[in-house]
Amino acid sequence: MGFTxxxxxxxxxxxxxxxxxxxxxxSGTPAKRVWHGDAELPxxxxxxxLPGGFSYGDYLRSGAMxxxxxxxxxxxxxxxxxxxxxxxxxxxxxxxxxxxxxxALMRNASQNFVCRTVSLRVENSKSLFTAxxxxxxxxxxxxxxxxGNFFADEATLDRLEGEGRVxxxxxESVNGSARDIAGVINDAGNVLGMMPHPERAIxxxxxGTDGAKLFESVMSELVNA
Amino acid sequence: xxxxxxxxxxxxxxxPQGRAIHHALEGLGFAGVxxxxxxxxxxxxxADDVSDEDLDxxxxxxxxxxxxxxxxxxxxxxxxxx
Numbered sequence: 472m473g474f475t476x477x478x479x480x481x482x483x484x485x486x487x488x489x490x491x492x493x494x495x496x497x498s499g500t501p502a503k504r505v506w507h508g509d510a511e512l513p514x515x516x517x518x519x520x521l522p523g524g525f526s527y528g529d530y531l532r533s534g535a536m537x538x539x540x541x542x543x544x545x546x547x548x549x550x551x552x553x554x555x556x557x558x559x560x561x562x563x564x565x566x567x568x569x570x571x572x573x574x575a576l577m578r579n580a581s582q583n584f585v586c587r588t589v590s591l592r593v594e595n596s597k598s599l600f601t602a603x604x605x606x607x608x609x610x611x612x613x614x615x616x617x618x619g620n621f622f623a624d625e626a627t628l629d630r631l632e633g634e635g636r637v638x639x640x641x642x643e644s645v646n647g648s649a650r651d652i653a654g655v656i657n658d659a660g661n662v663l664g665m666m667p668h669p670e671r672a673i674x675x676x677x678x679g680t681d682g683a684k685l686f687e688s689v690m691s692e693l694v695n696a
Numbered sequence: 697x698x699x700x701x702x703x704x705x706x707x708x709x710x711x712p713q714g715r716a717i718h719h720a721l722e723g724l725g726f727a728g729v730x731x732x733x734x735x736x737x738x739x740x741x742x743a744d745d746v747s748d749e750d751l752d753x754x755x756x757x758x759x760x761x762x763x764x765x766x767x768x769x770x771x772x773x774x775x776x777x778x
């Protein structure tokens with residue numbers, strides 16, 4: 472019994488290999504690599520990851536073109552069936568553009584690309600993706616983005632907060648995100664989008680390992696299921 | 697048929713690009729600019745039988761992100777006599 476994961480590669484993805492390495496290192500099973508033009512996902516997936524990068528050169532809006540690519544129809548179907556889906560950075564932008572997560576990721580309020588390790592608070596430590604963290608745990612995860620400024624209307628923000636769907640919150644000023652939101656979960660609890668890169672913090676050589684628990688959480692939930 | 701789609705940020709949505717442009721205009725010495733909002737113009741050349749409803753759907757499904765943006769469709773009259 473392995474952990475069957477897929478990493479989707481869009482033209483312009485650049486964190487797909489990092490994501491695949493992280494999944495293999497933590498699960499012991501190589502992730503399947505799927506191209507954006509594929510119409511179908513491999514059978515029996517336990518996990519789908521949408522990586523960071525600049526899919527389609529960020530044409531139109533970040534994530535807009537990728538969210539309409541052929542494979543995304545299959546990803547949306549899988550998400551609606553309950554398959555866990557993680558979108559990191561550009562992957563988060565793709566998930567909002569695809570309508571799997573609320574809100575939108577806009578240009579950073581500073582106008583600057585931000586590339587550094589930031590501190591986050593785990594706001595919901597009971598989700599599929601965060602159960603391995605302690606409640607309100609402070610973790611350090613790298614960010615690298617230009618369009619990470621999370622926007623949603625006040626009613627949506629209130630609903631996300633009230634339903635425990637804010638997974639991570641920045642503990643410092645990063646990109647102007649509404650209420651410092653760094654990651655959100657969908658209504659059903661099986662889709663997480665986040666701007667910080669957990670796959671870049673899984674071994675000591677990365678400078679920190681706080682991202683590993685996210686992948687471990689998903690894997691242990693499945694083993695326990 | 698030529699169609700112009702004007703995409704703009706909804707009122708109240710912070711526009712960092714507009715703000716930066718505003719700042720740059722002031723830096724060039726232009727006084728009296730109260731506000732700047734940056735948008736996007738998309739020009740389409742579509743068959744004459746494309747309906748208004750189709751154009752609306754194009755905007756809502758791809759050209760604009762309805763969470764943060766509004767759109768306005770403008771049909772550009774042909775310059776040549778029909």
